[in-house]
Amino acid sequence: MKPKLIRAYITAKKQLNPDTFSLELKTSGLRLQPGHFFEIRTSDTYDPYLNRPISVAGYQRSRLLLIIRKAGRGTTLLHEKNTGDRILMLGPMGKGIIPKKKRTLVIAGGIGIAPLYFLAHNLTVGKIPFSLIYGVRNHGDHILISELKRICSDLILVCERGAKKKVTALDVLKNMDLAKYDIIYACGPKAMFVELQRMKFDQPIYVFCEDFLGCGCGICIGCAIKIKGTYKRICIDGPVFNLKEIDFNV
Amino acid sequence: MIKLFGIPFKNPIFIASGVFGFGLDFKEVSNKVGALFTKGITLKPRPGNPPPRIVETAAGLINWVGLENPGVDIFCRDILPKVKKLKCRVFVNVAGFSINDFEKIVEKLADRIDGLEINVSCPNVKEGGVLFGQDPKIAAQVTGAVRKRTRLPVIVKLTPNFCDPLLIGKACIDAGADGLSLINTVFGQAYNAHTGERIISGGLSGPAIKPFALFCVNRVSVLGVPVIGIGGIETVADVREFLSAGASAVAIGSALLRDPYLPIRIIRELKVVSNISKNEKL
Numbered sequence: 001m002k003p004k005l006i007r008a009y010i011t012a013k014k015q016l017n018p019d020t021f022s023l024e025l026k027t028s029g030l031r032l033q034p035g036h037f038f039e040i041r042t043s044d045t046y047d048p049y050l051n052r053p054i055s056v057a058g059y060q061r062s063r064l065l066l067i068i069r070k071a072g073r074g075t076t077l078l079h080e081k082n083t084g085d086r087i088l089m090l091g092p093m094g095k096g097i098i099p100k101k102k103r104t105l106v107i108a109g110g111i112g113i114a115p116l117y118f119l120a121h122n123l124t125v126g127k128i129p130f131s132l133i134y135g136v137r138n139h140g141d142h143i144l145i146s147e148l149k150r151i152c153s154d155l156i157l158v159c160e161r162g163a164k165k166k167v168t169a170l171d172v173l174k175n176m177d178l179a180k181y182d183i184i185y186a187c188g189p190k191a192m193f194v195e196l197q198r199m200k201f202d203q204p205i206y207v208f209c210e211d212f213l214g215c216g217c218g219i220c221i222g223c224a225i226k227i228k229g230t231y232k233r234i235c236i237d238g239p240v241f242n243l244k245e246i247d248f249n250v
Numbered sequence: 251m252i253k254l255f256g257i258p259f260k261n262p263i264f265i266a267s268g269v270f271g272f273g274l275d276f277k278e279v280s281n282k283v284g285a286l287f288t289k290g291i292t293l294k295p296r297p298g299n300p301p302p303r304i305v306e307t308a309a310g311l312i313n314w315v316g317l318e319n320p321g322v323d324i325f326c327r328d329i330l331p332k333v334k335k336l337k338c339r340v341f342v343n344v345a346g347f348s349i350n351d352f353e354k355i356v357e358k359l360a361d362r363i364d365g366l367e368i369n370v371s372c373p374n375v376k377e378g379g380v381l382f383g384q385d386p387k388i389a390a391q392v393t394g395a396v397r398k399r400t401r402l403p404v405i406v407k408l409t410p411n412f413c414d415p416l417l418i419g420k421a422c423i424d425a426g427a428d429g430l431s432l433i434n435t436v437f438g439q440a441y442n443a444h445t446g447e448r449i450i451s452g453g454l455s456g457p458a459i460k461p462f463a464l465f466c467v468n469r470v471s472v473l474g475v476p477v478i479g480i481g482g483i484e485t486v487a488d489v490r491e492f493l494s495a496g497a498s499a500v501a502i503g504s505a506l507l508r509d510p511y512l513p514i515r516i517i518r519e520l521k522v523v524s525n526i527s528k529n530e531k532l
């Protein structure tokens with residue numbers, strides 16, 4: 001689907017944890033899959049100058065769900081918007097994925113849950129069984145727990161700090177029987193991808209990349225990622241890539 | 251409609267080099283503009299630079315893309331046939347690292363396009379990396395070499411970095427350039443304030459450079475050739491400022507990163523404005 005310029009009303013806003021909130025926008029006629037994202041205009045001025053890429057976290061009955069973590073200026077300005085405000089955005093952008101009917105493991109680190117929440121929904125709708133490991137840094141950071149419990153029968157919540165025991169999503173992974181799964185999807189910080197790459201899985205593993213983008217639609221060549229030795233564009237060739245093909249040491 | 255270099259253009263809104271690829275991703279936009287300046291084409295394919303290639307700064311961005319492009323041969327074979335189908339004038343942005351590079355690229359392109367934009371903002375490898383466009387003599391040599399090999403309109407795209415565009419522009423016109431486009435990006439860097447680490451060193455563009463671009467355009471406007479104004483154009487008001495400064499047409503760059511459909515809106519608004527002023531005259 002070719003990206004369009006869309007002006008959409010905010011129909012709901014929810015605070016999900018101290019840093020993270022969700023916006024629900026009214027916009028119809030889109031065909032969206034996990035991996036698709038929108039480039040959001042966060043300001044009417046040139047501060048910040050560029051749009052901000054935000055993943056599709058859900059789309060049902062003309063309601064688009066975005067889950068956003070306050071990371072800096074742009075996302076903070078988005079946090080200041082309220083129900084009834086209009087948002088200008090371009091999209092959908094990126095290549096969406098259609099999950100295969102395979103035994104699936106999903107790994108989310110922090111705000112990485114945003115696109116994976118949509119994936120989890122699609123897996124549920126497609127009646128594909130899956131497990132979800134969802135790691136966060138601090139106690140209380142987990143979002144949408146009851147919704148996730150409803151759609152995922154095998155949900156493993158982990159917390160790095162604050163809880164009695166320090167564990168990361170990757171610690172859990174290391175002690176799991178991975179032979180149960182045919183395919184893995186992951187989204188989280190780059191450090192997590194680097195760690196996952198070291199673990200050398202037998203099954204295919206796809207990651208959702210969340211880097212800084214220029215345009216989001218392929219025209220600036222500003223979002224290089226090295227795949228099998230050549231530069232690809234995160235925004236149009238991805239943002240979902242086969243982790244085994246990414247070269248992080250460029 | 252406007253006429254420059256003896257050829258007609260649908261309107262004076264062009265697309266600047268490097269921010270719209272080859273104009274094929276948003277054909278409906280390319281088809282509406284007066285001209286498209288392609289991504290810079292080099293003699294050999296270039297993989298481009300490692301990330302980060304783009305870093306946002308106050309009212310703009312710094313890029314260090316590194317002229318990623320497939321090289322002139324693949325461009326001519328695979329891309330040019332598609333580009334030729336666009337309903338706008340196509341100027342190929344020619345980027346060389348030696349005079350010989352420029353000559354060869356221009357020969358290979360032959361007369362299959364509407365014109366050439368000579369990018370003299372690359373380092374001249376033979377002269378210790380000084381930009382071709384920083385020295386009037388070398389800029390004139392490049393222009394003269396290109397002029398000898400083509401009958402197409404030749405526009406030289408001037409760099410504003412550590413040199414006087416008026417001097418360089420005059421030298422290029424004396425060597426046979428038909429027009430000038432400016433400005434290319436302004437040298438810029440960004441650092442991480444906490445760690446002291448340099449994040450990027452490259453070219454600054456966007457609204458941050460607009461006043462300087464207007465100054466440069468106005469400065470070369472005395473030379474009497476068509477000038478394409480570039481730098482931070484986002485609105486119809488910006489376009490009018492550049493035309494007032496002496497530009498014959500303008501090219502939109504970084505603004506396309508924020509909205510690839512912007513040229514269509516600007517062209518529509520310009521038409522409305524010019525119709526209103528026509529009616530007022532009646």
Ligand SMILES: Cc1cc2nc3c(=O)[nH]c(=O)nc-3n(C[C@H](O)[C@H](O)[C@H](O)COP(=O)(O)OP(=O)(O)OC[C@H]3O[C@@H](n4cnc5c(N)ncnc54)[C@H](O)[C@@H]3O)c2cc1C
Binds near residue numbers: 054056069212213
């Ligand atoms: C395809 C995609 C999908 C995404 N989906 C989501 C999502 O669903 N939800 C979500 O919350 N986020 C998502 N992100 C991340 C989100 O786009 C960023 O967090 C956001 O752009 C930050 O903007 P900001 O203005 O708030 O922060 P900024 O102020 O721009 O930056 C935040 C921090 O990053 C640092 N930084 C800035 N530029 C760079 C750079 N070039 N390199 C390294 N560090 C830099 C800054 O110094 C600052 O500390 C996604 C990103 C991509 C590419």
Ligand SMILES: Cc1cc2nc3c(=O)[nH]c(=O)nc-3n(C[C@H](O)[C@H](O)[C@H](O)COP(=O)(O)O)c2cc1C
Binds near residue numbers: 267269290454459483
């Ligand atoms: C990402 C990017 C890539 C660019 N690539 C080229 C290029 O290949 N050749 C060139 O002559 N100028 C290139 N430019 C410069 C622009 O064409 C333009 O001169 C400059 O960005 C100023 O205009 P703006 O402020 O409207 O962006 C590039 C600019 C950007 C932002």
Ligand code: FES
Binds near residue numbers: 215219220221233
């Ligand atoms: S962000 Fe511009 S090409 Fe990917």
